[in-house]
Amino acid sequence: MKQFVINVTPGPTFLHHLSGKTKVMLFGTFIFYTLMSFDVRLLLPLFILCLVALISLKPNWKVVIALFTFIFFMNLINLVLFWLVDPDVGQYYTTDTRTILLSLGNFFLSRETFWYLLIRQLKLMTSFMVSLTFILAITPSEFAAGLYGLGLPYKVCTVVSLAFRYIPDIANDYENIKISLQARGLEMDKRKLNLFKRLKDNLFILLPLIISSFDRIGNIANALDLRAYGLLKKRTYYAEHEPTKADHVFRFIAIAVLVFSFAWIGSRMIWPPVTQMWTPF
Amino acid sequence: MQKKNLAQLILGDWNTKTVVGVAIGAALFGVLMVYGGVKVFTNTNLTTAMLIPVIVGALFGPVPALVACFFGNVIADLIGGWGFWFDWSIGNGVLGFFVGLLPLYGADINKGVFTVKHAVIFALVAILGNALAFGVVTPLFTLLFFGGELNITFLQSLTGGASNVLVLTVLGIPLLFALAKRNASSQNLVKE
Numbered sequence: 332m333k334q335f336v337i338n339v340t341p342g343p344t345f346l347h348h349l350s351g352k353t354k355v356m357l358f359g360t361f362i363f364y365t366l367m368s369f370d371v372r373l374l375l376p377l378f379i380l381c382l383v384a385l386i387s388l389k390p391n392w393k394v395v396i397a398l399f400t401f402i403f404f405m406n407l408i409n410l411v412l413f414w415l416v417d418p419d420v421g422q423y424y425t426t427d428t429r430t431i432l433l434s435l436g437n438f439f440l441s442r443e444t445f446w447y448l449l450i451r452q453l454k455l456m457t458s459f460m461v462s463l464t465f466i467l468a469i470t471p472s473e474f475a476a477g478l479y480g481l482g483l484p485y486k487v488c489t490v491v492s493l494a495f496r497y498i499p500d501i502a503n504d505y506e507n508i509k510i511s512l513q514a515r516g517l518e519m520d521k522r523k524l525n526l527f528k529r530l531k532d533n534l535f536i537l538l539p540l541i542i543s544s545f546d547r548i549g550n551i552a553n554a555l556d557l558r559a560y561g562l563l564k565k566r567t568y569y570a571e572h573e574p575t576k577a578d579h580v581f582r583f584i585a586i587a588v589l590v591f592s593f594a595w596i597g598s599r600m601i602w603p604p605v606t607q608m609w610t611p612f
Numbered sequence: 613m614q615k616k617n618l619a620q621l622i623l624g625d626w627n628t629k630t631v632v633g634v635a636i637g638a639a640l641f642g643v644l645m646v647y648g649g650v651k652v653f654t655n656t657n658l659t660t661a662m663l664i665p666v667i668v669g670a671l672f673g674p675v676p677a678l679v680a681c682f683f684g685n686v687i688a689d690l691i692g693g694w695g696f697w698f699d700w701s702i703g704n705g706v707l708g709f710f711v712g713l714l715p716l717y718g719a720d721i722n723k724g725v726f727t728v729k730h731a732v733i734f735a736l737v738a739i740l741g742n743a744l745a746f747g748v749v750t751p752l753f754t755l756l757f758f759g760g761e762l763n764i765t766f767l768q769s770l771t772g773g774a775s776n777v778l779v780l781t782v783l784g785i786p787l788l789f790a791l792a793k794r795n796a797s798s799q800n801l802v803k804e
Contacts, residue, residue: 335691362696366757412764455758462689462696471690486631490683493635494642498691501643537644537660538787544636545667551636552629561628 336394337466339495344388346468351571353578355477356585358465364592365458370609371450373595374457381460390467398463406455410448420444471495476568485566493551497544504543508536621715624673634680637668641684646692661688662711662779663787669712670721670788677712678705699757703750703769710741711780714788721788724796731785738780746773 341347346354361377368374385395413420418439419429430442469477475492479485517532555561574582624630644661664684669677682705689696714721717737719730746769754765 337690362698409764409768416763451758458696458758466690474690486626487679487683489631490635490638490679491687493632494639494683494687497636497639498643498687501639534660534783537663541640541663541667542791544640545633545671548629548633548636548671552627552632555628555632561631 335498336398336463338470341470341473342388342468345577346384346388346464348575348577349468349581350480350574350578351469351473351475351477351568352480353477353574353581353585354465354469354473355481356582358461359481360585360588360592361461362458364588365454365461367592367596369450369454371453372609374450374453378453378457378460381457381464384464385460385467388464388467395463395467399459402459403452403456406452410452414440414444414448418444420447470570472568472570476571479566479568480571486561489560501540501544504540505536508539508543512536618716622674624676626676630672630676633668633672634676634683637664637677637680638684638687640664641680642687642691645685645688659775660779660783662776663783665708665711666714666780666784666787667791669708670714670719670791672712673715674709674712677708679708681705681708699750699753700772702753703745703772706749707741707745707776710737710745711784713737719788719792721791722795724792724794726788726792731788734785734788735781738784739777742773742777742780746770746776 349357365374365377415438418441432440432442432445434440472492472495475488478491479488512535517535641661641664644664645659661684665677665681668680682701685701685704686696689701714730714734717730717733719726719734747766750769750772751762751765754769755762
């Protein structure tokens with residue numbers, strides 16, 4: 332199985348050292364900020380901020396660039412589809428005018444549509460950057476601890492941390508089942524089989540994998556029960572530390588961004604209602 | 613065992629067993645979503661992950677299936693690293709809820725109760741759930757979050773929904789029959 336993008340051990344940089352709750356708070360508010368705005372003046376600063384944060388995390392750039400290109404082109408294909416189906420798609424979101432930039436036979440690209448598609452791409456990429464920064468800065472245990480810090484019931488948080496604990500076991504089981512099926516004569520070579528046959532063969536591995544995984548519920552649940560899991564109403568997390576000075580600052584920033592977002596929605600979208608985005612023209 | 617009321621059936625009882633089951637379900641859902649799919653359309657996969665809510669729902673009920681699907685999708689986003697697309701996580705959660713309604717219409721996999729009647733209801737609910745989750749909920753959230761061209765957004769969601777229905781009915785129903793048969797053999801004592 333390939334390497335995950337999320338780290339399991341905490342990294343060395345400043346952002347890694349923030350507590351789980353702070354990271355989840357920052358992520359939540361910034362994703363909310365991204366989703367509510369369709370405005371280049373709000374999105375571009377965040378995009379640059381995320382880029383700076385990403386650089387400060389010293390990630391494995393090969394993976395990051397591969398992911399970025401993948402997401403970029405996935406969304407680009409989407410945009411081209413939007414444009415092909417309705418070349419006027421931008422008019423609803425920008426201004427009612429139609430200024431043709433270039434035309435190819437029946438198809439044309441108007442300035443409004445181009446602007447709209449550009450901003451949508453920026454918005455999707457900003458949302459992706461916020462997520463990626465968060466994913467690279469946090470570990471699964473911190474994520475669970477952070478969710479608990481925000482008031483989720485800890486049984487739900489356990490789902491997250493336990494699920495991550497279980498993923499290497501799944502990988503192990505998968506390999507074992509694959510090897511034993513190969514020993515019984517199942518062809519696994521990609522070059523020798525067509526797609527449909529390969530799908531069917533994969534199913535032969537997946538069904539035992541799924542069933543054996545669920546068979547283990549009893550054992551794990553007993554082990555947890557023996558350690559008195561679920562006895563008390565509260566829980567502390569080993570991965571979570573006391574908030575430091577930096578944590579307090581960043582939590583304050585997160586709350587400020589949230590307040591700003593609500594103020595923005597209240598003043599820009601609800602009253603007076605504005606459906607059109609800001610344009611330079 | 614006394615009969616549970618409706619709220620309990622929907623919520624499931626959140627004991628340690630349920631927590632572990634949902635966690636394993638979420639882990640498998642995440643892994644299968646990343647590694648166990650075939651591309652159908654932009655943003656859409658024919659994924660075997662859809663088998664997970666079937667099992668979690670059958671064992672624990674609709675809300676655990678919802679949690680398993682939502683967090684499974686979040687976990688897939690975390691290990692895949694392609695960012696969070698909550699419109700799809702929410703859609704998957706809603707679908708998980710519908711698929712997990714199994715105990716509500718009398719199917720009880722733990723005791724080996726799963727008949728042709730249940731299979732038909734299951735297929736109908738799967739279609740309905742997909743129509744609602746990917747025909748209404750996900751496109752609405754996509755439009756709310758990102759805006760976009762209505763037709764394409766619906767088309768994407770609906771191909772996702774259609775491929776899910778395919779996996780759920782073609783693979784899910786035989787799986788349920790197999791599980792029920794397996795559990796039935798350990799429950800052959802007759803109460804007198």
